[in-house]
Amino acid sequence: MTRSYERNPRYAAVGGTVARGWHAAAETLPTGPAILALDGPAALDWADAAASLLTALADRGIPAQLLDLRTYEAGWGTVLDRTGDSADRDADPHYLRLAQNPLTDLYRGLPQVERPTEGLLITYGPGAALVEHDVLWYADLPKRLAESAVAAGELPLGVNLGRHHEAGDLRRLFYADWPMLDAHRDAIARRIDRWLDLQRPMAPASIDGQTMRATLAALAKTPVRSRPYFNSTPWGGQWAVRELGFDPQKGNTALGYELIAPEAGVLVGDGPEAEVELPFQLLCVLHPVEFLGTAVHEEYGTSFPIRYDYLDTVEGGSLSLHLHPRAEYMRNHFGWQYTQHETYYVTANSGDDPRVYLGLQQDADVDLMHKQVVAAIESGVEMDVERFVQSHPSEEGRLYMIPAGTPHASGAGNLVLEISATPYLYSLRFYDWLRKDARGNSRPLPYDHGFANLDTRRQGEEVARDLIQDPRTLREGPGWREEVIGTLPEMFYEVRRYVIDPEAGGAQPAEDDTEGTFHLLNVSAGDGVVIETADGRTHELVFGETLTVPAAVGAYRLRPLGEQTVHVVKSLVS
Numbered sequence: 001m002t003r004s005y006e007r008n009p010r011y012a013a014v015g016g017t018v019a020r021g022w023h024a025a026a027e028t029l030p031t032g033p034a035i036l037a038l039d040g041p042a043a044l045d046w047a048d049a050a051a052s053l054l055t056a057l058a059d060r061g062i063p064a065q066l067l068d069l070r071t072y073e074a075g076w077g078t079v080l081d082r083t084g085d086s087a088d089r090d091a092d093p094h095y096l097r098l099a100q101n102p103l104t105d106l107y108r109g110l111p112q113v114e115r116p117t118e119g120l121l122i123t124y125g126p127g128a129a130l131v132e133h134d135v136l137w138y139a140d141l142p143k144r145l146a147e148s149a150v151a152a153g154e155l156p157l158g159v160n161l162g163r164h165h166e167a168g169d170l171r172r173l174f175y176a177d178w179p180m181l182d183a184h185r186d187a188i189a190r191r192i193d194r195w196l197d198l199q200r201p202m203a204p205a206s207i208d209g210q211t212m213r214a215t216l217a218a219l220a221k222t223p224v225r226s227r228p229y230f231n232s233t234p235w236g237g238q239w240a241v242r243e244l245g246f247d248p249q250k251g252n253t254a255l256g257y258e259l260i261a262p263e264a265g266v267l268v269g270d271g272p273e274a275e276v277e278l279p280f281q282l283l284c285v286l287h288p289v290e291f292l293g294t295a296v297h298e299e300y301g302t303s304f305p306i307r308y309d310y311l312d313t314v315e316g317g318s319l320s321l322h323l324h325p326r327a328e329y330m331r332n333h334f335g336w337q338y339t340q341h342e343t344y345y346v347t348a349n350s351g352d353d354p355r356v357y358l359g360l361q362q363d364a365d366v367d368l369m370h371k372q373v374v375a376a377i378e379s380g381v382e383m384d385v386e387r388f389v390q391s392h393p394s395e396e397g398r399l400y401m402i403p404a405g406t407p408h409a410s411g412a413g414n415l416v417l418e419i420s421a422t423p424y425l426y427s428l429r430f431y432d433w434l435r436k437d438a439r440g441n442s443r444p445l446p447y448d449h450g451f452a453n454l455d456t457r458r459q460g461e462e463v464a465r466d467l468i469q470d471p472r473t474l475r476e477g478p479g480w481r482e483e484v485i486g487t488l489p490e491m492f493y494e495v496r497r498y499v500i501d502p503e504a505g506g507a508q509p510a511e512d513d514t515e516g517t518f519h520l521l522n523v524s525a526g527d528g529v530v531i532e533t534a535d536g537r538t539h540e541l542v543f544g545e546t547l548t549v550p551a552a553v554g555a556y557r558l559r560p561l562g563e564q565t566v567h568v569v570k571s572l573v574s
Contacts, residue, residue, distance in 0.1 A: 009225040016211030018269035026056035037133035038124035043146035063119030079162035096175035098335035103127035220287035223539040226264035237316030256310030258546040293551030320432040342420035351413035354394035362460030405455030479507025498568040509557040526566030
């Protein structure tokens with residue numbers, strides 16, 4: 001019998017083990033005299049972490065002093081100026097150009113420290129690695145926890161970089177803090193002595209730096225899944241609750257993070273009591289050629305350029321009508337070097353007439369559309385969406401292509417596998433169906449950005465012709481075929497699909513080869529497949545799951561599980 005969807009895929013550590021608790025981590029420290037730098041994101045409860053470590057050291061009889069690097073923060077106005085922000089939100093209340101600042105820009109100056117005469121000096125806080133030290137630890141908290149807690153107002157003060165006495169702000173978190181922290185973490189990854197996962201702050205899991213890097217080196221050459229999760233929104237549905245076993249705290253499953261590289265993590269360890277979640281991005285940083293492939297690395301650096309996520313509106317509501325920035329606008333206004341092309345693959349749907357909104361009507365009156373958008377925001381007047389944007393029947397197994405600048409939305413009743421370029425924080429919304437959140441607030445709608453990016457060149461019949469393509473067989477073998485289901489000249493990736501029939505006469509596993517470029521796979525129908533690599537490794541992939549096949553894998557096969565026909569959606573940089 002095929003196993004069910006695995007919500008916590010886990011991989012063994014290489015060359016070491018995962019330790020649990022502050023005392024186990026403290027046992028690895030020298031008795032001194034020495035300086036420990038304890039680095040990590042602002043979202044941690046730094047005071048508690050430092051106090052817990054101090055207690056563990058005291059139990060070992062090691063005296064220790066604490067130095068909170070955050071007390072050296074520059075004034076908030078200075079931090080805003082240095083990161084290209086403005087205290088006047090009228091400039092752009094929604095977005096901020098991606099900050100590329102070093103963490104030194106957060107501080108008025110870094111402290112000059114000396115080894116204590118005995119024991120340890122612990123310098124802690126974001127950027128602690130920039131201060132003189134003998135041992136470097138990195139304490140981490142997955143981004144999803146900080147994001148959801150800021151949105152709910154549940155985290156303590158100090159979530160944002162540069163103002164540890166203030167409440168959290170998502171705009172700063174997304175566009176300033178995360179880019180700065182990621183660049184800093186990536187720069188020091190090769191010299192971290194210990195990685196700590198503080199999802200359980202009183203009993204953190206940790207792994208030594210050498211084991212962390214050995215594990216990532218092994219994972220960069222073999223098929224790997226990241227840890228999935230779903231958030232909840234006012235439009236969220238119930239499909240992932242029923243089909244995948246998620247148990248959302250707020251009653252629905254909306255956006256499912258199958259693989260969104262900047263936020264994704266890979267679980268390493270023996271089980272839930274002893275596991276660390278390592279950033280997926282470190283696979284790209286430490287092993288870009290093996291993981292991404294030479295050509296992808298040359299074009300995109302260490303950015304993993306494709307993402308897979310779910311949009312669950314089954315028994316939910318329609319997504320907002322929105323689009324994504326066109327390439328030049330994305331570079332000039334937001335600082336990303338490539339833009340947010342998307343596709344919708346309908347894995348499942350329900351209801352009487354599920355729809356996908358995509359593309360402009362022929363000769364759509366954009367001025368009138370603008371007036372209706374403003375009237376909806378200012379006066380609560382419903383927008384006549386289908387007067388301006390086409391509504392297409394939602395078909396299971398169909399791909400809908402969404403180049404940047406194309407207005408679109410998934411209607412209610414769909415489970416969409418969104419296969420898209422990695423930038424994911426730039427939904428330029430026009431209309432949200434007059435919906436309110438749990439606090440009675442309307443969703444921010446940055447429609448000025450939306451109209452500045454609206455591509456009016458593709459309208460009417462051209463939308464279905466270009467953006468809703470029929471499958472075309474690319475290759476085939478006994479019992480299987482590989483189809484191209486979506487490709488466009490302006491989009492840098494293409495989407496394909498394997499159709500594997502285990503009951504066909506003489507059926508054989510489907511054959512493939514990365515040919516030096518990573519592949520992404522998702523089982524969209526049937527029980528699943530076993531991925532078999534040329535060097536004898538295997539990885540099971542069942543319905544709903546997503547897998548990265550690194551460039552270094554080379555030749556591999558897809559062997560079907562069960563007796564049903566299996567569909568495997570595949571994407572790659574073309």
